[in-house]
Amino acid sequence: MKKTNKQTEELPTATIDQAHFEKFANGPLLLKCFEVVKDATEFVDEGGTILHADDTYVSFIEAYWALKVLFQRETGLDAKLIAEKRIENLRAALFSGGEPEPIVLGSPKVERLVLLEEPYFNQFDNLTLAAMSYNDTDEAHDQFSGSGDTPLDADATWNVSVSILNANTALRVLVLRLSGGTLNDMAQIVAHISNPKGEAIH
Incomplete structure (x- = not known):
């Protein structure tokens, strides 16, 4: 018998967004992403099935926003737009028979120090x-x-x-x-x- 996670009737989109995860430092965001992947992998290994709006599905949304924040902090760019551009380049290369146009990412952004009292x-x-x-x-x-x-x-x-x-x-x-x-x-x-x-x- 396949395992399933508890489903929620409505996603808590009011809190799961980029602004929410921008409140956290890089370390907790990375740990969150790791835990999401670990828990989902273990759940599937045990025979579980990921369904729309269940706990694992929601955790993937959290990881999505956490990674988006991390990518923007590191490069200054929007990960969603860069991913879409990369797909466009791959499709264009597929039709032309050439190599996909490389995407140049921005240099890592310097994290500004905090003035202490x-x-x-x-x-x-x-x-x-x-x-x-x-x-x-x-x-x-x-x-x-x-x-x-x-x-x-x-x-x-x-x-x-x-x-x-x-x-x-x-x-x-x-x-x-x-x-x-x-x-x-x-x-x-x-x-x-x-x-x-x-x-x-x-």
């Missing part, structure tokens, strides 16, 4: 703050030194700027913590470092 850094200990500051400034240094005379694009410029700003915020939290926790304490220490003898700086 002081409350985020308050959760970390001193060593972690120091390491985070170093890592952020090191990344910015690598971007600048690696680009040579080539101007950075908008995404790279944003990431360099955010790396430096995040490092500055992490250091600010660290110095405030080590100096006593007030802006006045920090200012006095900075002033002493800048002008230890109390002399006028010209």
Whole structure:
């Protein structure tokens, strides 16, 4: 006897769409796609039959949107349009007897870093703050030194700027913590470092 999944009378299309899956990072989206394929394969291996609007069918729709989001993030292109174009090229090549026209995908999109505020850094200990500051400034240094005379694009410029700003915020939290926790304490220490003898700086 063949197994079937539970069917639903109406697909929950209000939530299963691209906008819903754009809320998630790449890792959970990839895991979702893997689980859909794994579960469907195991279900069919056990003699199950996939029916319209059953649980497996709905999970394929979820995987469709998750993959569409991942493809757009990676290439900046619409996977549905690219797939349709690829089919058109294959059909044209079949009729002409030639090779299908290759489709050039966009280069991977750079994921922009997030600008973080002081409350985020308050959760970390001193060593972690120091390491985070170093890592952020090191990344910015690598971007600048690696680009040579080539101007950075908008995404790279944003990431360099955010790396430096995040490092500055992490250091600010660290110095405030080590100096006593007030802006006045920090200012006095900075002033002493800048002008230890109390002399006028010209």
